[in-house]
Amino acid sequence: MMEQIWSMLSDPNMQWIFLGCTLLGLSSGVIGCFSYLRKQSLMGDTLAHAALPGICIAFMLTGIKSIGLFLIGAGIAGVVATFGIGYITRNSKLKQDAAMGIVLSGFFGLGIVLLTLIQHGDYGNQAGLDKFLFGQAASMIASDVITMTVVCVSLITICTLLFKQFKIISFDPGFARGLGYPVAFLEQLLMLLIVVAVVAGIQAVGVVLVAALLITPAVSARYWTDRLGLMVVLSGIFGAVSGAIGTWISASVSNLPTGPVTVLAATLLFCISILFGPQRGLVAKRLLRQRVKQRFHQDNERLLEGNVKKEAAL
Amino acid sequence: MSQSPNAIRTATKAIAPLSIKGLSVAYQKKPVLRNVSFEVNEGELIGVIGPNGAGKSTLMKAALGLIPSIGGEVLVYGKPYKQQRKMIGYVPQRESVDWDFPTNALDVVLMGRYGHLGWFRRPSAKDKALALECLSKVGMADYAERQISQLSGGQQQRVFLARALAQDAKLYFMDEPFAGVDAATEKAIITLLQELKLQGKTVIVVHHDLATVQDYFDSVLLLNVELQAFGPTEQTFTQEQLQRTYGGRLAFLDRSLQSPSRHDGVGE
Numbered sequence: 297m298m299e300q301i302w303s304m305l306s307d308p309n310m311q312w313i314f315l316g317c318t319l320l321g322l323s324s325g326v327i328g329c330f331s332y333l334r335k336q337s338l339m340g341d342t343l344a345h346a347a348l349p350g351i352c353i354a355f356m357l358t359g360i361k362s363i364g365l366f367l368i369g370a371g372i373a374g375v376v377a378t379f380g381i382g383y384i385t386r387n388s389k390l391k392q393d394a395a396m397g398i399v400l401s402g403f404f405g406l407g408i409v410l411l412t413l414i415q416h417g418d419y420g421n422q423a424g425l426d427k428f429l430f431g432q433a434a435s436m437i438a439s440d441v442i443t444m445t446v447v448c449v450s451l452i453t454i455c456t457l458l459f460k461q462f463k464i465i466s467f468d469p470g471f472a473r474g475l476g477y478p479v480a481f482l483e484q485l486l487m488l489l490i491v492v493a494v495v496a497g498i499q500a501v502g503v504v505l506v507a508a509l510l511i512t513p514a515v516s517a518r519y520w521t522d523r524l525g526l527m528v529v530l531s532g533i534f535g536a537v538s539g540a541i542g543t544w545i546s547a548s549v550s551n552l553p554t555g556p557v558t559v560l561a562a563t564l565l566f567c568i569s570i571l572f573g574p575q576r577g578l579v580a581k582r583l584l585r586q587r588v589k590q591r592f593h594q595d596n597e598r599l600l601e602g603n604v605k606k607e608a609a610l
Numbered sequence: 611m612s613q614s615p616n617a618i619r620t621a622t623k624a625i626a627p628l629s630i631k632g633l634s635v636a637y638q639k640k641p642v643l644r645n646v647s648f649e650v651n652e653g654e655l656i657g658v659i660g661p662n663g664a665g666k667s668t669l670m671k672a673a674l675g676l677i678p679s680i681g682g683e684v685l686v687y688g689k690p691y692k693q694q695r696k697m698i699g700y701v702p703q704r705e706s707v708d709w710d711f712p713t714n715a716l717d718v719v720l721m722g723r724y725g726h727l728g729w730f731r732r733p734s735a736k737d738k739a740l741a742l743e744c745l746s747k748v749g750m751a752d753y754a755e756r757q758i759s760q761l762s763g764g765q766q767q768r769v770f771l772a773r774a775l776a777q778d779a780k781l782y783f784m785d786e787p788f789a790g791v792d793a794a795t796e797k798a799i800i801t802l803l804q805e806l807k808l809q810g811k812t813v814i815v816v817h818h819d820l821a822t823v824q825d826y827f828d829s830v831l832l833l834n835v836e837l838q839a840f841g842p843t844e845q846t847f848t849q850e851q852l853q854r855t856y857g858g859r860l861a862f863l864d865r866s867l868q869s870p871s872r873h874d875g876v877g878e
Contacts, residue, residue, distance in 0.1 A: 458730075
């Protein structure tokens with residue numbers, strides 16, 4: 297086992313992939329905080345599923361399996377999906393969750409149909425397209441990893457620079473608008489960053505599960521702190537650890553797909569958080585309740601004893 | 611131009627903190643605010659009164675440009691509000707945000723400074739000192755580091771007020787600051803309003819409790835989709851005007867005026 301780890305870490309190609317996936321987890325964790333706090337946890341999931349038909353169409357139009365092209369296709373599909381959700385929410389009585397459910401499943405259905413068409417059609421070199429469903433970090437080549445790294449570093453930079461803005465539009469968009477902040481623009485920008493994070497992660501983690509990297513680390517981080525700054529940092533760390541563990545296990549154990557392993561790692565971190573978080577964790581809450589109960593009974597007994605003594609004295 | 615006393619008064623008067631002309635707002639097809647025009651005097655506390663759905667919050671949000679209007683003009687100290695944002699402070703309804711947000715009271719108050727900061731600048735030590743001062747003005751200095759979900763409703767309201775104070779504005783809009791607060795908070799708010807008034811600031815407050823209107827406000831604005839009346843409290847806050855604004859839906863108005871036939875019949 298240890299030999300496998302060493303051999304993996306000494307392979308320069310693998311080192312790059314390892315770095316890329318760690319950064320991916322980090323940036324997804326950071327952006328995920330804002331989408332979670334804005335109650336848009338499902339947005340990332342919708343965008344990821346919407347990316348599949350975009351990728352398929354990009355491949356069908358060009359016949360080339362190029363990551364750059366796929367990213368463009370996925371990006372366009374993501375934008376169309378976002379507008380679709382916005383349009384449905386604005387022009388019908390449907391709430392956003394219903395609109396997202398419809399758009400998500402519609403786009404994903406279309407994606408699967410197109411994927412099947414491609415696999416049964418004359419598209420020559422279609423092998424590996426199915427890897428986009430569950431992700432295969434090991435299949436990435438140097439240029440993919442470099443693209444991913446650049447994207448992730450930019451995402452983190454933007455979030456750091458606009459932290460104040462993202463914080464206030466997440467907490468109180470009405471007040472932010474009153475201050476004169478371009479709230480609509482900032483909301484669109486945040487959405488765009490989510491699309492970019494999702495698309496960047498698709499090859500490594502796959503469309504089905506990439507959204508978990510946005511949601512799970514953010515929710516886990518919330519259990520450890522009441523400060524947004526720390527929450528963003530923790531969420532980034534949780535995401536990075538998940539990405540690293542996912543890549544490592546998937547590469548060293550009989551070519552498991554990366555996505556599910558990464559998500560399992562993130563979920564494990566979530567379970568630890570929900571149990572052992574210092575204030576909100578289930579264990580902490582239990583202990584607190586017991587302590588309160590004990591103190592109440594102690595005080596009560598003392599009170600009763602006092603009353604008895606008083607009565608005896610009378 | 612005739613030299614009526616009114617014209618002379620207008621000519622010598624300072625520019626109004628808020629001047630609204632013909633403001634109209636519609637959600638879907640139904641107008642919720644029709645042709646509202648008024649001008650407020652500097653240094654006054656103004657109560658906005660009206661029944662539910664009369665457009666009180668809408669008036670406030672439209673004046674602040676938070677929701678689109680279908681017509682009308684809003685001038686703050688003689689200029690469009692977009693150029694005067696730093697002069698305007700805003701206290702939204704408490705229920706408009708999620709109080710489980712990971713932040714503490716001081717941090718929320720600091721948000722009031724964001725309008726004075728550059729795009730990428732972080733709040734400085736000076737901003738923090740000022741925010742803390744605003745918190746202590748509403749009696750919340752001891753709660754600065756407290757996570758906001760652990761505050762009571764009244765305390766949360768006071769944090770919102772402190773944030774508006776930190777904006778250091780000249781014209782304040784407050785959307786139902788007295789709604790569902792404890793007596794201590796109500797007292798803290800009214801003391802604060804008086805203090806703002808002494809500093810020559812103008813405060814417009816959406817208010818629900820008719821019993822306290824005469825004690826709290828210099829002027830009242832009665833609203834029910836259209837402007838019903840606006841002026842000094844003692845002349846405007848009358849039984850007759852209230853009757854008109856509320857359309858006989860007031861509990862303390864003379865019930866005998868309502869004929870039983872006005873109620874929907876039960877059964878045929």
